Amino acid sequence: MAYVNTNFTKVSESYLFVEVARRIKAYQEKHPEAKIIKMGIGDVTRPIVPAVIEALHKAVDEMGTAAGFRGYGPEQGYAFLRDKIRDFDFKSRGIDIESDEIFVSDGAKSDCGNIGDILGTQNIIAVTDPVYPVYVDTNVMAGRAGDFDGIKYSQIYYMPVTQANGFVPALPDRHVDIIYLCFPNNPTGTTLTTSQLKVWVDYALREKSIILFDAAYEAFITDDDVPHSIFEIEGARQCAIEFRSFSKTAGFTGLRCGYTVVPKELVAYTEDGKPVALNKLWNRRQSTKFNGTAYIVQRAAEAVYSTEGRKQIMENIAYYRENARLMKETFESIGMPAFGGKNSPYVWIKTPLDSWTFFDRLLDECHVVGTPGVGFGPSGESYFRLTAFATHEATREAMERIKQWKL
Amino acid sequence: MAYVNTNFTKVSESYLFVEVARRIKAYQEKHPEAKIIKMGIGDVTRPIVPAVIEALHKAVDEMGTAAGFRGYGPEQGYAFLRDKIRDFDFKSRGIDIESDEIFVSDGAKSDCGNIGDILGTQNIIAVTDPVYPVYVDTNVMAGRAGDFDGIKYSQIYYMPVTQANGFVPALPDRHVDIIYLCFPNNPTGTTLTTSQLKVWVDYALREKSIILFDAAYEAFITDDDVPHSIFEIEGARQCAIEFRSFSKTAGFTGLRCGYTVVPKELVAYTEDGKPVALNKLWNRRQSTKFNGTAYIVQRAAEAVYSTEGRKQIMENIAYYRENARLMKETFESIGMPAFGGKNSPYVWIKTPLDSWTFFDRLLDECHVVGTPGVGFGPSGESYFRLTAFATHEATREAMERIKQWKL
Structure with a gap:
C-alpha cells in the first residue's frame, strides 16, 4: 500500500x-x-523591455545552430549571469557575496517552497501576519505547521504587522528556529529600515535561528535607509538566506527567473548540535532535483544588467x-x-x-x-x-x- | 537553533x-x-529544429508588446500545450488521458525529484539496478533510504537488470510501495514489451503500490510491442504516474520542459487506509511550490507537435x-x-x-x-x-x- x-x-x-x-x-x-x-x-x-527582447532573440538564434546550441547547463546557473548578479546586486552596494553563493532558479516561489527540503521538520517557524501564503502552506506540507483551527496553525508562530506596531514585527517572545521576513512586504507594501532589520539579524545570531529573507520587491525601494539586501546587515552571512526575483524587477513573471543566496558561513544543526553548511546542501538539492533554468531565460536576465x-x-x-x-x-x-x-x-x-x-x-x-x-x-x-x-x-x-x- | x-x-x-x-x-x-x-x-x-526556433521568436515578440505580454501563467501549464499533449501523445495512441491530468513543468528531473513531496516517508521504495541516480538520491533526502553501506542503502529494494535476466527486472519477493521504472531504460537502453510491463501493473494493482514510470526516452522507440506510455496497459490509471520530457524528444535539455501525468483515479493511502487522490495533491504541490514554465518555452513545446x-x-x-x-x-x-x-x-x-x-x-x-x-x-x-x-x-x-x- x-x-x-x-x-x-x-x-x-x-x-x-x-x-x-x-x-x-x-x-x-x-x-x-x-x-x-x-x-x-x-x-x-x-x-518585457527591448534590451531583454533583443537578448532573447539572440539566444534563440544561438540555440538553432550547431555551434551555439546549449544543452544541460549548470544547475546553479551560468557564470555569465551569476557574476553579473554578484557585481550589480551585491558588490555595487559593498556587499560581499560570491558567485558560488548565488543559485539561479526558475523563480523565487520555487525556491521559497523548496528551501524547506534542506531544513529539519522539527524547526519552529515564524511568519508575519498578514503573510504571503506560500511560506505557510509549504511548511504545512512538510509537517511543520501542526493543526489548523480555521484561523491559524497550532505550531506556527505568527507575528502581527499592523498599523498598531507601525508594520514592524516584534521579536518573538519565545525561541523560534526559522523566520520568514519579506521586505518590502507583500501584502502591506511596508519596509524595515536598516536598524529595524538589524534587530532581527541580532536575534537570529543569538538564537542560532535562520532568517529566510524574501527581497522580491527590492527594485521598488527608493528610501535610502531601507536595505536592498539583508546582507547589508553585519552578521547576516551567518544567519540568512535571501530570495530574489526578476519578476517584479523586470517583468519576468511569465519568463521565470530568480535566484537564492546561501552564504558559505551559514549552518543549521543536527539534533546533537553539529553544524552543517547549508550552501553545500542547497547545491546538492538543486543538482539533484532541478536541472537549471533555460539558457535563453538566463541570457534575458543578464540583459537586465546592461546599461x-x-x-x-x-x-x-x-x-x-x-x-x-x-x-x-x-x-x-x-x-x-x-x-x-x-x-x-x-x-x-x-x-x-x-x-x-x-x-x-x-x-x-x-x-x-x-x-x-x-x-x-x-x-x-x-x-x-x-x-x-x-x-x-x-x-x-x-x-x-x-x-x-x-x- | x-x-x-x-x-x-x-x-x-x-x-x-x-x-x-x-x-x-x-x-x-x-x-x-x-x-x-x-x-x-x-x-x-x-x-533546436527550425519550427521550434520560429515559435520561440514569435513568442518572444509577443512578450515585447502590451497586447501579447503574458505574466503569470497557469502553474499546470497553458491549455494550448496540455491539449496538444493529450491529443498527440495519448489520444492518438488510444490512451484516455485528459488535459487536467497533465502537469507541464520545467523538466522530468524536477518532477521525478519533487513527486516525493506528496508521498509518505514510510513508503518502501524499489529501484532497478543500475539506475538513474536521481531516484535514489531524492529518496535519501526524504528519509526513505536508510543507511548507505558503501554500495547500497539499507531500506531501498534493488532489482537487478542484467544480461542474466534479459534486462527484465523480477517482481520483488516482498511488498514494496513505490516502484521506479524507466523504460526505455537509462543506462541500459533496454525496453519492456507491453506484456512485460503488464506484469508490473498487475503487481501494483494487487499490492496497492504506485509505479513511477519515467518515459523520457519514449521518442526513440521503434519496436511495435514496446509501449510508449504505461497508460497503454489496462489498469495503469489506478497505479501509475508517468514522467515525460521534451529533452531527448526535441533537444530541450537547455530549454527545460517536461510534463507529468497523474490520473484522477490514482490514490495513495493514509496510515489507517483512507485513500487520497494524488491528482489533486500534485496540483496543490505545483500551485504552491512552482509558478509554471516560461510562456515562450511552452510555445516552443507546442511547436514540437506541428507537422x-x-x-x-x-x-x-x-x-x-x-x-x-x-x-x-x-x-x-x-x-x-x-x-x-x-x-x-x-x-x-x-x-x-x-x-x-x-x-x-x-x-x-x-x-x-x-x-x-x-x-x-x-x-x-x-x-x-x-x-x-x-x-x-x-x-x-x-x-x-x-x-x-x-x-
Whole structure:
C-alpha cells in the first residue's frame, strides 16, 4: 500500500482569489454596463523591455545552430549571469557575496517552497501576519505547521504587522528556529529600515535561528535607509538566506527567473548540535532535483544588467511607482490611512469596514476590485490591498471614482 | 537553533562524472596529441529544429508588446500545450488521458525529484539496478533510504537488470510501495514489451503500490510491442504516474520542459487506509511550490507537435539512432555483447573487464570516452555505457578505432 504524505491533507484550501473572481463574475452579470477596474492582481502588465527582447532573440538564434546550441547547463546557473548578479546586486552596494553563493532558479516561489527540503521538520517557524501564503502552506506540507483551527496553525508562530506596531514585527517572545521576513512586504507594501532589520539579524545570531529573507520587491525601494539586501546587515552571512526575483524587477513573471543566496558561513544543526553548511546542501538539492533554468531565460536576465536594460526596467518601475503614489494619496485624501506604495507596488489601506464588506462596496459603488486583507491572515482584517500594476489611465480613472466616493 | 534535514548528510557523494572528467584531463595532459572522442555524456547535441526556433521568436515578440505580454501563467501549464499533449501523445495512441491530468513543468528531473513531496516517508521504495541516480538520491533526502553501506542503502529494494535476466527486472519477493521504472531504460537502453510491463501493473494493482514510470526516452522507440506510455496497459490509471520530457524528444535539455501525468483515479493511502487522490495533491504541490514554465518555452513545446516540428525532430532522432545502430553493431563485431541502441540512444556494453579498467583501456588505446556501468549501481559492474549523441563523423571515427582494437 503506497502511503500519502498526510500533511498535504492539512493544507487549508485558499478561496481568496477564487472568491474574489466569483464575486466579480456575479456582479458583472448583474451589472453588465459596469466598467470594472481590476487592481487586485499582483502580476506585472508592462511588456518585457527591448534590451531583454533583443537578448532573447539572440539566444534563440544561438540555440538553432550547431555551434551555439546549449544543452544541460549548470544547475546553479551560468557564470555569465551569476557574476553579473554578484557585481550589480551585491558588490555595487559593498556587499560581499560570491558567485558560488548565488543559485539561479526558475523563480523565487520555487525556491521559497523548496528551501524547506534542506531544513529539519522539527524547526519552529515564524511568519508575519498578514503573510504571503506560500511560506505557510509549504511548511504545512512538510509537517511543520501542526493543526489548523480555521484561523491559524497550532505550531506556527505568527507575528502581527499592523498599523498598531507601525508594520514592524516584534521579536518573538519565545525561541523560534526559522523566520520568514519579506521586505518590502507583500501584502502591506511596508519596509524595515536598516536598524529595524538589524534587530532581527541580532536575534537570529543569538538564537542560532535562520532568517529566510524574501527581497522580491527590492527594485521598488527608493528610501535610502531601507536595505536592498539583508546582507547589508553585519552578521547576516551567518544567519540568512535571501530570495530574489526578476519578476517584479523586470517583468519576468511569465519568463521565470530568480535566484537564492546561501552564504558559505551559514549552518543549521543536527539534533546533537553539529553544524552543517547549508550552501553545500542547497547545491546538492538543486543538482539533484532541478536541472537549471533555460539558457535563453538566463541570457534575458543578464540583459537586465546592461546599461540599456537597467534604464528600461527603471522606466517600468517608475511607471508603477507613479500609480502607487497616486493611489496612496487618493485614499489618504478621503480619510483612509494608506501604507506602502512608496518602496513597493502595493498599497495597503486601513478601511473602516471589515475586508469583505469593503470589497463588496468598492466593487458595487466604484467598480474597482482589490484584495481583502483578511485573505492574507487574521491580522489583515479590515485592511485592503491594491496593486499598482494597472495602466496609468485605468489607475487615474479608478482614483477619480474613489475621490467622489461616499463610503 | 535551526535544524538541518539530516537525511541530506546521508546522500552518498557521486564521484562518477567527476572521476571520469579527472581521468580524461590527466590523460589529455600526458598525451596532448590524442584526439579524444567523448561518448559519455547523456546530453543532446543537435540544434533546436527550425519550427521550434520560429515559435520561440514569435513568442518572444509577443512578450515585447502590451497586447501579447503574458505574466503569470497557469502553474499546470497553458491549455494550448496540455491539449496538444493529450491529443498527440495519448489520444492518438488510444490512451484516455485528459488535459487536467497533465502537469507541464520545467523538466522530468524536477518532477521525478519533487513527486516525493506528496508521498509518505514510510513508503518502501524499489529501484532497478543500475539506475538513474536521481531516484535514489531524492529518496535519501526524504528519509526513505536508510543507511548507505558503501554500495547500497539499507531500506531501498534493488532489482537487478542484467544480461542474466534479459534486462527484465523480477517482481520483488516482498511488498514494496513505490516502484521506479524507466523504460526505455537509462543506462541500459533496454525496453519492456507491453506484456512485460503488464506484469508490473498487475503487481501494483494487487499490492496497492504506485509505479513511477519515467518515459523520457519514449521518442526513440521503434519496436511495435514496446509501449510508449504505461497508460497503454489496462489498469495503469489506478497505479501509475508517468514522467515525460521534451529533452531527448526535441533537444530541450537547455530549454527545460517536461510534463507529468497523474490520473484522477490514482490514490495513495493514509496510515489507517483512507485513500487520497494524488491528482489533486500534485496540483496543490505545483500551485504552491512552482509558478509554471516560461510562456515562450511552452510555445516552443507546442511547436514540437506541428507537422513541420514533428518531421524535423524525427530527423534528429533518426540521426542519433543511426549512431546507436553503428555502435551496437561495432561492439558485437568485436565479440562484445551490446544492448539497447535500438529503442534508445544508449548502448550498454558487456565488457570482459571491470567497468573502470575498461574505461581506462578504451581511453588509452582508442581515445574514446564512455561511462563505467558500475557508476549507476553495483549490477552495472563490468558494463559500460556509450551514448549516441556525438556527430556521425565522430561516431564513425570512434567505431573505426574500436574495430581495430585488440583488447
